[in-house]
Amino acid sequence: MAPNLDCRMYEQKFPEIDTPVMVQVKSINPDTCAYVLLLEYNIEGMLSFTELSRRRIRSVLSLIRVGRVEPLMVLHVDREKGFVNLTKRRVSEDDARTCEEKFNKSKHVHSIMRHVAETMDIDLEAFKLIVSDPDSVLDPLTRRVEEINADGQKVTKVVPAISDEVKKVLVQNIKRRMTPHVLKIRADIEMRCFELDGILHIKNAMRKAEAAGNKDCPVKISLVGSPLYVLNTQTFDKEQGIETLNKAIAACTEEMDHHKGRLVVKTAPRPMSEREDKLFAEQIARLNLADDDVSSGDDTDDDGGMKFNERDYSRMEDCY
Template identity: 65%
Template sequence: MAMNTPNFECRMYEAKYPEVDMAVMIQVKNIADMGAYVSLLEYNSIEGMILFSELSRRRIRSVSSLIKVGRIEPVMVLRVDKEKGYIDLSKRRVSDDEINTCEERYNKSKLVHSIMRHVAETMQLDLEDLYIHVGWPLYRKYGHAFEAFKLIVTDPDSVLNSFTREIKEVGPDGQEVTKVVPAMSKEVKESLIKNIRRRMTAQPLKIRADIEMKCFQFDGVLHIKEAMRKAEVAGNNDCPVKIKLVAPPLYVLTTQTLDKEQGIYVLNNAIKACTESIESQKGKLTVKEAPRSVSEREDKLLLENMPNPIDEVNGDEYSEEEEDTGMGEIDLENTATGITD
């Protein structure tokens, strides 16, 4: 006997169609003679259309500069024909505020949807059934399931135990009775909590600053090394500071923290300590990029794009081989001819 395969495709929200004058997130699928056919990402990729006249308030000189296949962006809903399934959309009528609101809502909904779908696939459940009994009730009660998921991270029972479902059973007398049971089984509940905690627990932010540091005095390398140590001492247990040589005279200061503002504050103090130390030895420090939050990918790309990148070296790993490069822009006219002391 063949078993029915659970359906893992479902819209994000309880409503099957968006409301008129609502901003929705779409992905462009095809460009035709009259306009562009798109998928509404929050509504299980149902089809909509943007007429060319709704692309821009200005005269269109190049359609390809305004809309491209594969692009994901917010647009405004103009008309919804639920009987025929037609949805007309506009790119030119959506405001900046509506774009920001739509993007924020979509990013939250996408994370919720990813968690819900993973639980459905893992537990072999129908995704829409999981939404009916858990996801959409959370949207109704908390405004957005994302807000409920944040509470579930620390106190799951207070959020999930209040949801129930009705099932039909045949009683001892042969009569069908309605029974109220928890909205999901213990196993599904544990899987949902586990995935929510894994995906929504705050991850440390990486804060980075780029500086140039030079010192032309005798033993300039030692002065630079001392300044690097002063920078690292400015860190604390919550925001430890590391400073590394990338390519002379470029250095990078980094810290990891859950509090972005604190991380930026600590790096600014580290730069200040480093500046005071190197300037006391008649050196110079220039901030090339102020402290800011970067992703691991951005950090990697920044390092790759540095001029003449070398292996990173921190203040405690400075070897004698790097001493000449640590001095900054030194006149190498004599050494170029092979003259040495």
């Protein structure tokens, strides 16, 4: 049986929504859409003509052509059918540049792994085993060499295919490339409390939310602008991250209910795309810059908990 050489470039099977991906146009329906292949994930996708451009389209072929490779943005992912809806008109110059850089790096790694797998007649998936058990994959690989023995006769010996030095470097690089990346999980909530000392009750609720985290999924909650807050965590396990943020929201809600406050989940916990992460960081940076004239103070109190500074109070009081 021939080895399986078709493999996606990343650990996750599907891309996240609002993530730029590199595609190749496979076919075009003149009336409705184009069908593409997501090169990094080895799955099919569709680009509706309504998502081609923000401007009026005179000729579809001037914007898209069979065989062309270009970046598109993910609109929707159907995990059951293994299909992705895409857009071109929402791809910014920064998105395109970031996507191309990431794709070129991944393509180089993928091409090397594919060549090795084809040469050694093994599945590409075998490289996953090298991360956890390199000896079981690499040690059986051998080659034949001819040598002259002490009697002057030519003999054939079977030796390891790669030296220990090469094996060490190869395993280090494969582990570095294939070890799962940290995922950033985010949830958006609104909190209001109109009781006396309502701000302090919200502060306690935020502490309860952060206390719901653990060393594998530490929870952080940030004030964006009253009454909007963002909970986030970083983890290797997507499901664990989502579950941890849900627990944090539940703990926060319980504290708010106890003081007749109100918590509304605006966006449920979900993985953040690179674009979302960048935009969120820029938003927080803008808020901090706008409040530079207010003293910041220390972020922890005497009990080791979260300490609000003057800027945080002023933002919250804007809503009350």
